[in-house]
Amino acid sequence: MPVLHTPALPAGRRPLTALLTAALLLGAAVGTAAATPATAAATAAHADEPGWTAEPAAGSAGPARPYFYLSGPAGTVLEDRLALTNSSDRERTVTLRGADAYNTADGALAVRPAEPPAAQGRGGTGRGAGSWISFGTATTVRIPPRTRAVVPFTVTLPPASPPGDHPAAVIAAEDGREAGVRVHLRVAGPTLAALTVEDVSVRGEGARAVVAYTLVNRGNVALVPELALRAEGLFGEVPGRTARALPMELLPGQRVSLTEPWPGAPVLDDVDLTLTVTAPGAAPATASTSAWFVPWGIAARTGAGLLGLGGVALAALLLVRRRRTRGGGPADEEPVPGGKRAPEHELTGASR
Incomplete structure (x- = not known):
């Protein structure tokens, strides 16, 4: 499943939270392995093994294109051409x-893997824009050494297809290696351009x-x-x-989980954090959270020191009390010699 990456154009109660991060704009091709998402280039796609490339065919006088851009009303058929260049000394079968195309959970751009023939016979699960692309009988192309082949294809927009963007890609594969070209x-x-921010929190x-x-x-764009x-x-x-600007493209209907570094976070404070996300044509989306920032390591050492000091004071107090108890009377009382104890007075109410 190749991954298409390209550079792109960012008051409650209080723990600090929330802010953004990233995703991906695709431009044109992708080099990758077949079964899992792989990284890709923003210009013409190159296979993992040098020797052949896939890219949009240039017009008669136009410059090279980094990707396909096609637009039309529902129910129409659009046409374009893919250029395959074999720069090696052996024949290639592509x-x-x-x-x-879709966003992965962390915002990267990827494409769905090829379905097995049995699933294709039952209609498969690929009901997105990828299934609208057809190469007719040219699904397998033999390219002689040092040769460039231009292959036409069509995109048939179903009559009931909803308006807006439908991300897709053209994938060329040989011997388990794939190259993809983005189709806008x-x-x-x-x-409708619309986005929301949810589940804001602060970590670390x-x-x-x-x-x-x-x-x-x-939204739908x-x-x-x-x-x-x-x-x-x-x-x-x-x-x-x-x-x-976040380095990503967020596709219609997609949800991504991102993180944003916050090097300015305080060490000790009670903070209200507000995250604001904007996009061209969309209303700003905001979300808030709060967080306590406490240097727990310092607090633990300080607490341990205070606890130890309190324990010493308590031990000293108990030791003083114990000594007084064992000594009997007050320490400054003088003993009375034997036989000379003062007689006890008897209280009878009569004077003597």
Whole structure:
């Protein structure tokens, strides 16, 4: 399952929390292994083993394209061409297919693996935009040495396909190695840019503190979010994070769990934290949390010292009391010689 990565354009009660982090804009190709997500390039896709590449075919006079961009109303058929270049000294046999693109749980961009033939015969599970891509009879292409082959393909938009972005990719594979080229596909119609921030929390303390949060794209277009972090402590504003673009593309309907480093987190404070995420065309999304920051190591050592001092004081007090008890009377009382004890007075009520 190749992973397509490309660079992209960031007051409650009080523990500090929350802020953002990241995801991925894809541009064009991806080198990868077949069964699991793999990293990819932002330009023309290269196989893991040098020798062949896959990329959008350039127009008659146009520049090279990093990815495909196709748009049209539901029910239409769109066309484009894939260029396969064999720069090696041996013939290459490359198989081609379409695939759905999606965000992994941590925001990376990936594509669905190929389905087995049996699943394809039953209609399979690939009902996304990847299943709209067809190479016709050219699903297997033989490329002679030092040769460039241009393969046409079509994208058929179903009549009932909803408007908005439908992320997909074209995948070329040979001997278990794959290269993918991103397909930015949009069905014409009303678009909605909307996102929310959820599950904000703070982990760690001091320079190691991070803000964890969940970002959800609730619209029908891909978003490149920005995030900012503001914190207020007992003694005023605490250094947060200024607005910055997240290195990710959040696809429609996708949910990702991210973390944002917070090196300005205090060591000792009670803080209200507010995370704000924006994206072009979308209303700002905010979420708040609070957190106590206590240097537990110092507090534990201080507490142990105070406890030890209290124990010493208590032991000294008990020792003094024990000595007084064993001595009988007060220490400064003089003993009375035997036979000369003063007679006890008898209280009878009569004077003597």
